Amino acid sequence: xxxPTITMDQTAAAAKLEEYAEAAKRDPETFGATDRNIVKxxxxxxxxxxxIDVNEAIVAGGLNAEGLPRLAIxxxxxxxxxxxxxxxxxxxxxxxxxxxxxxxxxxxxxKLPRDAFGREIPNQRFTAPAPFIPPAHRxxxxxxxxxxxxxxxxxxxxxxxxxxxxxxxxxLMEIVAEWDVTDLEAAAVRxxxxxx
Numbered sequence: 001x002x003x004p005t006i007t008m009d010q011t012a013a014a015a016k017l018e019e020y021a022e023a024a025k026r027d028p029e030t031f032g033a034t035d036r037n038i039v040k041x042x043x044x045x046x047x048x049x050x051x052i053d054v055n056e057a058i059v060a061g062g063l064n065a066e067g068l069p070r071l072a073i074x075x076x077x078x079x080x081x082x083x084x085x086x087x088x089x090x091x092x093x094x095x096x097x098x099x100x101x102x103x104x105x106x107x108x109x110x111k112l113p114r115d116a117f118g119r120e121i122p123n124q125r126f127t128a129p130a131p132f133i134p135p136a137h138r139x140x141x142x143x144x145x146x147x148x149x150x151x152x153x154x155x156x157x158x159x160x161x162x163x164x165x166x167x168x169x170x171x172l173m174e175i176v177a178e179w180d181v182t183d184l185e186a187a188a189v190r191x192x193x194x195x196x
Contacts, residue, residue: 001151001161003071004060005175006041006051013045037169044174052163054149055171059116064154067121072128072152073110076164077143081152083126088114093130128152131162132189137177139164147173158189 008016020039024031041051054073061070069089074081078093092109114120131150139146150162160181165173181189 001071001149001163001178003052003057003149003163006045006053006172008042008045010046010048013042017042017046037172040168041172044168050175051168052149052165052173052175053171054110054147054165054173055112055116057149058112061151063117063119063121064152066154067119068126068152068154069117069121070151071149072159073147073149074130075108075144076130076133076139076146076148078130078148080130081128083121083128083152083154085114085121085123086111088112089116089121126154127156128154129156129158129189129193131159132181132185133162133164134179134181134185137164137179139166139176146176156193158186158193160186 017039020035020042024035024039044051058069058071058073064070068083072081072083073091074093081091081093084090084092089112090109091111128150131148133143133148145166147165147167148162149165150159153159158181162178162181163175164177166176167173
């Protein structure tokens with residue numbers, strides 16, 4: 001996936017992190033939430049991690065020929081991402097434990113402004129299967145704590161080019177892993193989709 005990422009030389013990130021630490025010590029009263037959020041990002045960059053602003057990436061990905069976003073997002077444990085226009089461009093997924101529930105408290109979503117792409121998306125529900133996460137890329141901790149961002153295929157076809165993301169703050173996330181789904185993995189997922 002070719003999405004804009006945020007990178008920084010580790011030494012430069014560490015130096016900038018030190019500047020923020022000094023500022024926090026010098027004047028803690030004026031060291032606000034924005035400063036603390038920047039520190040969270042700098043910590044990841046100082047470790048050599050790449051960051052991505054998910055909202056910017058989705059908008060930069062643009063729309064496909066059908067007028068749907070090229071990129072989709074969901075929690076890493078979800079089987080599908082759904083897309084609808086609910087007062088904005090809304091990606092949502094259900095907690096698999098409450099799949100048949102229609103209470104909004106049981107749904108999770110990611111919203112973008114209605115005009116994020118400069119025009120409205122079709123006003124109906126679309127489904128994009130979530131990517132398969134190979135064992136080498138599965139996190140040790142709960143999948144619910146991570147997100148997937150991928151090139152959406154808005155039909156029952158396994159996607160091929162995802163990112164596994166760990167939230168830092170808001171739409172800023174650390175890229176934990178990226179991979180290409182192999183033909184064999186895609187065939188196995190397709191088979192599982194037919195059975196399911």
